[in-house]
Amino acid sequence: MTLGGGSLALVVGTAPATLIPDRLAVSAVEFLRTADPKHVRACPLDEGGCGWLFLDRSRNSSRRWCAMEDCGAQAKARRLTARRRVARATP
Ligand SMILES: [Zn+2]
Incomplete structure (x- = not known):
């Protein structure tokens, strides 16, 4: 460099x-x-994300996933499965 x-x-x-x-x-x-460091975020590994960094350009800085159609969709599917599992286990 x-x-x-x-x-x-x-x-x-x-x-x-x-x-x-x-x-x-x-x-x-x-x-x-x-990049503005305030908008650099990491896709949350502990919630099933990939850990990659992304630039959150959303208006209220509320973006959680690198890509909603990838990590976000997988996390939503996992939460739905978990809710259904709890619903089935509850008599
Ligand atoms: Zn991700």
Whole structure:
């Protein structure tokens, strides 16, 4: 990683021929440089999430999952199964 001229550049590889910026690393640096730390959240592992970081851009900062259609849907399905199990066990 090099700093200079007010910009940040990340170069992956040591031989001149391989000085190709790695897109994922560049994206990560760009994310860290521009993201508001107040909106960076982790998908909750203890509630069945994946633990990935995501940017919560919801109006009231209430987003819980990295993606509702992925981790959020799985968590909802697990809660429903648990409720049904309790309902069946209760005479
Ligand atoms: Zn997730």
